[in-house]
Amino acid sequence: MHYFTKTLLLWYNENKRDLPWRKSRDPYKIWLSEIMLQQTRVETVIEKYNSFLSRFPTLKSLIESEEDEVLKLWEGLGYYSRALNLRKAAKQIQQMGHFPSNKQELKKLSGIGEYTSGAIASIVFGEKVPAVDGNVYRVLSRYFGIDKNISQSKTQKEFYKLVDSLLPEDRPGDFNQALMDFGSMVCSPKSAGCLMCIFKNGCEAYKKDLVEKLPVKNKLKNRRIKEKTVFLIYNNGKLALTKREKKGILANLYQLPNTSGRLETEKAMEYLRKKNIDFDRLVFKVEKKHIFSHEEWNMRAFELEAKEASAEYIWAQESEIKEKYSIPTAFKQFLI
Known part of the structure; x- marks a missing residue:
């Protein structure tokens, strides 16, 4: 070895984080945790993981779920496509x-890529496969002094081979989790x-x-800036909502x-009239x-009382x- x-496994034995999904080897629970952990902080995930499991404790319950309820429980985690893919993958598993039970089969599921499939396969099923993410790139590039660009696929393949060479036969899941913990707790960005x-x-x-x-x-690209005008349209104490596209x-x-663009009051009123919304007064909020x-969205909001509740x-x-x-x-944030 x-x-x-x-050395890393000895450290992990003494310092591993006490996380709720580590108390189980249920593939459903590990899968759920790994999807939630994609691009989301552990601290944020813990509370959401527990509440999600209390409502959908089994794969069967998720398969039978309503999309809106799954999305509602996902609030606060962001990247909502993960929730949609989770529900879609549950039905794929049913089929x-x-x-x-292995990486190649796991990759066939919606929302599961190279890292997540490796994590689930190694943690749940003991398959000797790497799970390489930002923590792994950081820890290993520093320890081994690798100064190659991790944004390039060639370099990513080299790291995959390096992790594969370091993986122990008997504890691949622990090793992958140890790298995660070490990168988060010690070798931080x-x-x-x-x-x-x-x-x-x-080192x-x-x-x-x-x-x-x-x-x-690679340096991060500058974010696209978008201007939007938002409307809080009330009618008899109720607020208007729309559903976004699929x-x-x-x-x-x-x-x-x-609507797109930064509308001043007159333009905002003109826009609403074109939408056939009848109102007396428009107030900038x-x-x-x-x-x-x-x-990056820069938004300005107006508030109004519609005379009729449009079916739109x-x-x-x-x-x-x-x-x-x-x-x-x-x-x-406009409702607070």
Whole structure:
């Protein structure tokens, strides 16, 4: 066994995080946790994981779920396409007749890629396969002094081979989880705990003062800026909602009526009249911003009382909206 592997597993034995999904080897629960953990902080996932499981404790219960309820429970995690894929994959598993037990079969499910399939296969089924994500690139690039660009597929394949060579036959799942924990708890992106690190004497980045420079990756592209005008349209105490399209950002979620562009009051009134909304007064409410990974929305909101409840919209009490409708944070912030 490689020195790095042995040392990391000894560290993991003493320091592994106490996480709810680690108390089970149920493939459904591990799968759920791995989907939730994609691009989401562990602290955020824990509460959502427990509440989701309390409502959908088994694969069968998820298969029988309603889409809107799944999306509502997903609120706060973001990247809602994961929830849609989770439900879709549950039905795919039903058609298979069994939960896939190896990486290649797992990759056939919606929403499961290279990393997630490796994580589930190794943790649940003990398959000796790598699970390589940002934590792994960071820890190994620093320890071994690898200064190649991790954004390139060639480099990613090299890291995959490196992890494969380090994986122990008897504890592949523990090793993959140990890398996750170590990258999160010690070898963090900023303010890495080098002085207390078990690997500092053998770490190339530490010896050469390259910790802050590794891993090497492409700079993030500037976010696209989009201007939007949002409308809080009331009628007899109920608020108007619409449902977003089935594709694209925030697919299938509910939203406040809105349009592209930053409309001043006169233009906003003109827009509403073209939508055949009859009202007496339009009041500017507030301006808000919401940042996605690749987009930034600058939004201004107007409030009005419609004289009639147009059939074009879904009308609901605000208390009902909070309980029933899955509204992304971008729009929910106007309801606070």
